[in-house]
Amino acid sequence: MEFLMTYGWAIIIILLAIAALWLLGVFSPSVPTTCQIEAPFNCQDLVIEADSINLKISTGRQINGQLSSAEVNEESCTFTSTQLDDGQTTYVECTGLNLEEGETVVGTIKLSYSRPGGLTHSVTGELSGKALKENLVISGELDDVSLLVNSGTGDSGANLTVNSVDGIAEFTIEMPGAEFSQFYDINNLNIDTNIYDTLEIKYKETLLGADSCIHFSLDYMDPNVGIWTDVFGWTDPPNTWTTNTYDLKTLFPGITITGLRFAFSDFNSDCASTYQTDVEYLRVYKS
Numbered sequence: 001m002e003f004l005m006t007y008g009w010a011i012i013i014i015l016l017a018i019a020a021l022w023l024l025g026v027f028s029p030s031v032p033t034t035c036q037i038e039a040p041f042n043c044q045d046l047v048i049e050a051d052s053i054n055l056k057i058s059t060g061r062q063i064n065g066q067l068s069s070a071e072v073n074e075e076s077c078t079f080t081s082t083q084l085d086d087g088q089t090t091y092v093e094c095t096g097l098n099l100e101e102g103e104t105v106v107g108t109i110k111l112s113y114s115r116p117g118g119l120t121h122s123v124t125g126e127l128s129g130k131a132l133k134e135n136l137v138i139s140g141e142l143d144d145v146s147l148l149v150n151s152g153t154g155d156s157g158a159n160l161t162v163n164s165v166d167g168i169a170e171f172t173i174e175m176p177g178a179e180f181s182q183f184y185d186i187n188n189l190n191i192d193t194n195i196y197d198t199l200e201i202k203y204k205e206t207l208l209g210a211d212s213c214i215h216f217s218l219d220y221m222d223p224n225v226g227i228w229t230d231v232f233g234w235t236d237p238p239n240t241w242t243t244n245t246y247d248l249k250t251l252f253p254g255i256t257i258t259g260l261r262f263a264f265s266d267f268n269s270d271c272a273s274t275y276q277t278d279v280e281y282l283r284v285y286k287s
Contacts, residue, residue: 032128032129033046033047033048033128033129033130034046034127034128034129035055035109035125035126035127035128036125036126036127037057037109037111037123037124037125037126038123038124038125039060039123040059040060040063040123041057041058041059041060041111041123041125042057042058042059042060043055043056043057043109043125043127044056044057044058044089045192046127046129047192047195048099048105048129048130048131049097049099049131049286050097050098050099050100050101050131051095051096051097051098051099052093052094052095052096052097052286053072053077053093053094053097053105053107053127054091054092054093054094054195054286055072055091055092055093055109055127056089056091056192056194056195057079057089057090057091057092057111058087058088058089058090059084059085059086059087059088060086063084063085063086063115064084064085064086064115064116065084065113065114065115065116065118066082066083066084066113066114067079067081067082067083067084067090067111067112067113068082068112068113068114068120069110069111069112070092070094070109070110070111070112071109071110071111072092072094072107072108072109072110072127073107073108074108074110075094075096076094077092077093077094077095078092078093078094078095079091079092079093080194084113091194091195099131100131101131102130102131103130103131104128104129104130105127105128105129105130105131106126106127106128107126107127107128108124108125108126108127109124109125109126109127110122110123110124110125111123111124111125148162148169148184148185148186148262149184149185149186149187150162150182150183150184151183151184151185151261162184168278168279168280169278169279170276170277170278171184171262171264171276171277171278171279172275172276181263181264181265181266182263182264182265183261183262183263183264184261184262185259185260185261185262186259186260186261186282187258187259188258188259189257189258189259189260190256190258191248191256191257191258191284192256193248193249193252193253193254193255193256193257194249194253194254195286196248196284196285196286197247197248197249197286198245198246198247198248198283198284198285198286199231199245199246199248199282199283199284200243200244200245200246200281200282200283200284200285201218201243201244201279201281201282201283202241202242202243202279202280202281203216203238203241203242203244203277203278203279203280204238204239204240204241204242204277204278205236205238205239205275205276205277205278206239206275206276206277206278215234215235215236215264215265215266216234216235216236216262216263216264216277217230217231217232217233217234217235217263218230218231218232218260218261218262218263219231219260219261219263220252220257220259220260220261221257221258221259221260221261222252222255222256222257222258223256223258224255228259228261228263231246231251231260232244232246234263234265241280248284260282262277262279264277
């Protein structure tokens with residue numbers, strides 16, 4: 001009893017300090033998402049998902065030949081192209097995994113290739129990272145409207161506000177009878193359409209005034225072109241919850257999307273009304 005009275009508080013303080021360090025992640029250090037491989041290849045990108053590992057591999061200069069096999073941790077993987085040319089890019093996918101969100105993965109890469117009329121060569125590399133949640137790069141409800149950046153208007157005379165209500169992004173537009181267009185953007189994205197092949201949006205329109213004349217579109221930014229382009233073009237949003245799904249790999253093959261934009265316009269109809277577009281979620285994922 002005397003021992004507990006003397007050292008009890010010290011023991012409690014030590015336990016609290018250990019608990020605080022555990023919550024701060026000191027005992028679970030972060031693992032960077034990285035990959036590297038021997039020449040003549042370069043590992044440009046790595047995505048670890050719940051059920052697969054995806055690698056973006058490019059070749060160096062002055063090489064041509066055939067890629068014959070790819071392995072991660074001695075498990076065979078598929079790849080999009082066997083032909084090796086200067087600067088050629090291929091995507092290696094290893095499936096059949098069952099990872100938990102945040103689970104650490106450390107592994108080895110092995111690629112085998114041959115030059116015309118030559119022998120088969122093998123190179124190795126390493127990868128590490130943590131598994132993403134549910135194969136999603138943009139996920140869940142739009143409850144953090146701070147992600148949406150007001151990028152300005154094409155015309156003046158209307159007021160557009162966005163708020164989060166029960167996890168739904170509500171775009172409310174008050175139309176005083178003047179020309180109007182306005183945009184809200186999600187920037188700093190890195191959506192490789194060779195990996196993330198599906199975009200899904202759930203939305204509807206709620207008319208708060210006498211008439212609706214607002215049109216809505218969803219656009220994407222392709223840095224190779226430098227302009228905003230339609231995922232789907234101007235449309236009058238439905239008045240009931242509607243889910244639209246788009247095949248990114250088919251519609252926009254081989255690009256990296258760096259931004260998504262919600263665009264609104266009255267097409268110069270100068271209507272006077274108030275209307276609301278609700279977006280419950282916007283998801284981009286690998287199907």
